[in-house]
Amino acid sequence: MRQRHVFGTVFTLESAVAGLVFLVVLGLLTWVVVERRTQEASDRTERPRVEAFYVAALAAFAVFLVAWTAWQNSREPRTAVVRPLRVDVTGFQWCWTFAYPQSPAHRQVTGDCHGRSLPTLVVPAGRPVQLRLTSRDVIHSLWVPALRYKMDAFPRHVNTFTLTLDHEGRWRGRCAEFCGQRHYAMDFWIKAVPPERYDRWAHGAAAAV
Amino acid sequence: MTVAPPAARRDGAGRPVPPGSWLGWVSSTDHKRIGLLTVGTSLVLLLVFGVFALLMRTQLARPDETFLAAQAYDQLFTLHGSGMIYMVMTPFALGMGVYLVPLQIGAPGIALPRLTLLGYWLYALGALTMLAGFAAPAGAHAGGWFSYPPLADSAYSPGAGTDLWIAGVFVAVTGTILMGWAVLWTVLRRRTRGMTMLRLPVFCWAMIATCLMVIGAFPALLAALTLLAVGRADASVFLHNTWNIGYQHIFWFYGHPVVYVMFFPYLAAVAEVLAVFSGRRFFGYRGTALSLLVFAALSMSVWGHHMFATGQVANDYYSLTSIALLVPAGVEYFGMLGTLLGGRLRATTPMLFALAFLPQFLIGGLTGIMVGTPVIDYHVTDSYFVVAHLHYVLFAGSAFGLFAAVYFWFPKVTGTRLDDRMGRWHFWLLVIGTNLTFLPMFALGYLGMPRRVSTYAPFDGFGALNLLATIGAGFLAAGMAVFVVNVLATLRRCSLGRARPAGDDPWQAHTLEWATTSPPPRLNFPADRPLPPVTSFAPLLDLRRRERSGA
Numbered sequence: 001m002r003q004r005h006v007f008g009t010v011f012t013l014e015s016a017v018a019g020l021v022f023l024v025v026l027g028l029l030t031w032v033v034v035e036r037r038t039q040e041a042s043d044r045t046e047r048p049r050v051e052a053f054y055v056a057a058l059a060a061f062a063v064f065l066v067a068w069t070a071w072q073n074s075r076e077p078r079t080a081v082v083r084p085l086r087v088d089v090t091g092f093q094w095c096w097t098f099a100y101p102q103s104p105a106h107r108q109v110t111g112d113c114h115g116r117s118l119p120t121l122v123v124p125a126g127r128p129v130q131l132r133l134t135s136r137d138v139i140h141s142l143w144v145p146a147l148r149y150k151m152d153a154f155p156r157h158v159n160t161f162t163l164t165l166d167h168e169g170r171w172r173g174r175c176a177e178f179c180g181q182r183h184y185a186m187d188f189w190i191k192a193v194p195p196e197r198y199d200r201w202a203h204g205a206a207a208a209v
Numbered sequence: 210m211t212v213a214p215p216a217a218r219r220d221g222a223g224r225p226v227p228p229g230s231w232l233g234w235v236s237s238t239d240h241k242r243i244g245l246l247t248v249g250t251s252l253v254l255l256l257v258f259g260v261f262a263l264l265m266r267t268q269l270a271r272p273d274e275t276f277l278a279a280q281a282y283d284q285l286f287t288l289h290g291s292g293m294i295y296m297v298m299t300p301f302a303l304g305m306g307v308y309l310v311p312l313q314i315g316a317p318g319i320a321l322p323r324l325t326l327l328g329y330w331l332y333a334l335g336a337l338t339m340l341a342g343f344a345a346p347a348g349a350h351a352g353g354w355f356s357y358p359p360l361a362d363s364a365y366s367p368g369a370g371t372d373l374w375i376a377g378v379f380v381a382v383t384g385t386i387l388m389g390w391a392v393l394w395t396v397l398r399r400r401t402r403g404m405t406m407l408r409l410p411v412f413c414w415a416m417i418a419t420c421l422m423v424i425g426a427f428p429a430l431l432a433a434l435t436l437l438a439v440g441r442a443d444a445s446v447f448l449h450n451t452w453n454i455g456y457q458h459i460f461w462f463y464g465h466p467v468v469y470v471m472f473f474p475y476l477a478a479v480a481e482v483l484a485v486f487s488g489r490r491f492f493g494y495r496g497t498a499l500s501l502l503v504f505a506a507l508s509m510s511v512w513g514h515h516m517f518a519t520g521q522v523a524n525d526y527y528s529l530t531s532i533a534l535l536v537p538a539g540v541e542y543f544g545m546l547g548t549l550l551g552g553r554l555r556a557t558t559p560m561l562f563a564l565a566f567l568p569q570f571l572i573g574g575l576t577g578i579m580v581g582t583p584v585i586d587y588h589v590t591d592s593y594f595v596v597a598h599l600h601y602v603l604f605a606g607s608a609f610g611l612f613a614a615v616y617f618w619f620p621k622v623t624g625t626r627l628d629d630r631m632g633r634w635h636f637w638l639l640v641i642g643t644n645l646t647f648l649p650m651f652a653l654g655y656l657g658m659p660r661r662v663s664t665y666a667p668f669d670g671f672g673a674l675n676l677l678a679t680i681g682a683g684f685l686a687a688g689m690a691v692f693v694v695n696v697l698a699t700l701r702r703c704s705l706g707r708a709r710p711a712g713d714d715p716w717q718a719h720t721l722e723w724a725t726t727s728p729p730p731r732l733n734f735p736a737d738r739p740l741p742p743v744t745s746f747a748p749l750l751d752l753r754r755r756e757r758s759g760a
Contacts, residue, residue: 006584007584007585007587007588010582010584010585011579011585011588014578014579014582014585015579018575018576018578018579021571021575022568022571022572022575025542025546025567025568025571026568028546028549028550029546029549029564029567029568032549032550032552032554033554033556033564036487036549036550036551036552036553036554037553037554037556038553039553040553041487041488041489041551041552041553042489042551042552043489043490044492044551045490045492045493045494046492046493046494046495046496047493047547048496051493051496051540051543054539054540054543055536055539055540058535058536058539058540059533059536061535062532062533062535062536065532065578065582066525066528066529066532069528069582069583069584070525070528070583072584073525073583073584093365137359137365138357138359138360138365139357139359139360139453141518141591143591143592143657143659145588145592145656145657146657148587148588149587149588150518150587150588150590150591151518151520151587152518152519152520154450154453154454154519154521155359155448155450155453156448156449156450157450157453157454157521159519159520159521160520161520172657172669174657174659175659176518176590176591176592176659176660177357177591178283178352178353178360178591178660178661179360180283180360180365181279181280181283182279183659183661183662183663184279184659184662184663184664184665
């Protein structure tokens with residue numbers, strides 16, 4: 001998925017660093033528990049020079065991490081500068097509406113999220129899609145776990161983000177912000193289809209996509 | 210007609226005698242009694258809200274389970290979260306401060322004792338009010354512990370349960386703020402001769418940082434709750450996005466510092482336990498004291514990291530301040546690990562809990578850096594990854610510190626130790642249960658399970674990991690049952706006079722509370738026994754050194 005490749009990079013790096021730190025601390029603790037049962041206790045109360053270097057290293061790492069992840073993240077949106085396809089997404093208690101204002105047939109998909117009747121957000125593969133996200137009642141959050149991305153849907157406020165699905169497929173989307181009784185059922189599908197098929201559908205072709 | 214006031218009973222010297230039985234407890238201005246009431250109440254509530262968690266884990270054990278209806282589940286997770294944060298971990302932390310700080314600084318009592326007692330009453334009343342929501346026709350509040358509007362307003366949560374929740378939390382947090390003032394004032398103004406600021410025990414430094422955050426950040430919660438109450442009276446308030454997002458800002462200005470209020474006192478209890486059972490002075494004392502203050506100051510600037518997915522905050526700024534926290538946190542680990550590395554360890558029950566705190570809290574801290582990174586947070590926020598992260602911080606971390614503190618100070622408070630064998634059972638069941646319950650949740654969140662769902666479908670593929678987590682919760686329940694039996698049996702032995710006395714200083718500890726009797730007398734230090742000179746932050750250690758060298 002081109003949209004959030006940055007997640008993979010940053011998550012891998014942070015997991016590796018975290019794993020290393022955890023193993024070092026666990027190793028020290030194991031050594032202490034095994035070895036420091038019989039020796040005399042040390043009288044040393046501090047090691048200011050070691051501590052100063054340690055603090056400097058921690059601070060440097062913190063600055064690197066923030067700067068690097070912010071830079072990685074800011075590179076993302078620039079991959080989608082061509083005129084995107086616009087979809088207006090509205091969350092409500094407890095389902096979603098996907099409206100396509102640019103489609104000649106004024107396509108609009110919705111459902112009630114009961115049983116298997118989940119609405120499907122249809123997008124053309126390979127083309128940037130701009131989602132304009134809002135809510136009709138309380139706060140919801142649109143999450144597509146496979147895309148590693150979510151954004152909140154507020155009433156009377158529009159959040160916008162752009163994504164490009166680079167291959168065809170169908171993924172599950174869900175509501176991530178607790179929004180009342182049927183929050184657990186507020187799922188949808190996001191489906192990337194070949195651009196030609198999308199165009200036929202947008203023009204009102206009856207064929208299901 | 211005149212009514213004569215009831216004559217107070219007086220002792221031989223003419224001083225009024227405090228009433229006995231329960232009335233003596235709830236009207237006492239003795240900081241030890243107020244501290245014990247607070248700690249005892251929060252331990253009872255820990256069990257109540259723990260049972261809620263067991264019910265939820267049962268519901269989530271299998272896909273499409275119908276053990277609980279969605280309404281019931283939503284009330285349970287709301288009260289579990291609100292209860293554990295507002296009514297258990299925060300009050301227990303301050304209750305420890307109320308009990309221990311005057312003893313550790315050699316003071317005969319707490320500053321502002323009546324205000325402290327009022328703080329306890331408000332806390333207990335608030336907890337009852339919140340729980341009373343279950344008696345409301347539509348049940349208790351069901352909006353999560355942070356209760357965002359507009360979901361929590363009168364249009365979407367019309368029940369009286371929500372009103373009771375707002376009132377209960379407001380009253381309880383007001384009580385907590387009063388206790389915070391009393392503890393801070395005590396440590397600043399009631400120190401004994403020779404107890405300079407840089408001779409304060411690590412625990413007292415942690416309480417200073419804690420109380421500063423309580424005083425600085427907790428009023429923001431009162432403001433947020435007021436806003437919510439206003440919005441429930443006039444539903445048009447939350448028709449504006451400004452107030453919806455504004456509520457989140459005000460709430461999290463409280464909501465992040467409170468995490469450290471629920472962390473520092475337990476961290477410091479662990480630090481004391483590590484130093485005592487390493488048989489040495491705490492290592493890196495000044496660095497740790499400074500890092501606690503830096504931590505507390507920074508904690509006020511990170512609230513936006515709870516709102517990365519709102520699209521309405523400066524994510525990079527809050528990421529910077531949040532990740533900067535790894536510096537003071539690293540300094541604290543430096544001190545604790547340094548203490549152990551040069552120590553001579555004794556594997557007592559409190560020490561086991563303190564040792565497990567280190568790697569377990571570290572998992573919470575390291576995943577905290579991950580969720581503090583916006584690109585990762587976009588995926589994992591509001592998922593089970595966050596549930597796992599916060600339980601590693603608050604349960605695998607703070608609650609282990611809490612139990613270390615209970616086992617460590619129990620002989621001081623009651624005069625006898627808790628049973629060691631049962632303590633070890635409690636410890637190992639808890640270690641297994643904690644990791645079995647919360648480790649799978651990281652994977653669940655990563656795979657796409659949102660938090661606060663009352664059920665999930667079979668084809669989601671969450672079944673196996675959820676079952677594992679529920680089995681872990683069973684271990685936790687067993688461990689807590691052992692703990693309850695241990696405490697009750699020991700208290701019963703105490704009341705029957707059959708307990709083996711622990712002595713004044715059963716652990717060869719470092720700080721002044723161990724220089725008095727167990728339990729300490731009304732004014733903390735017996736008049737016939739002079740306080741040992743305060744020569745450092747470990748005066749009893751210095752005393753033993755001098756005695757050994759014959760000086």
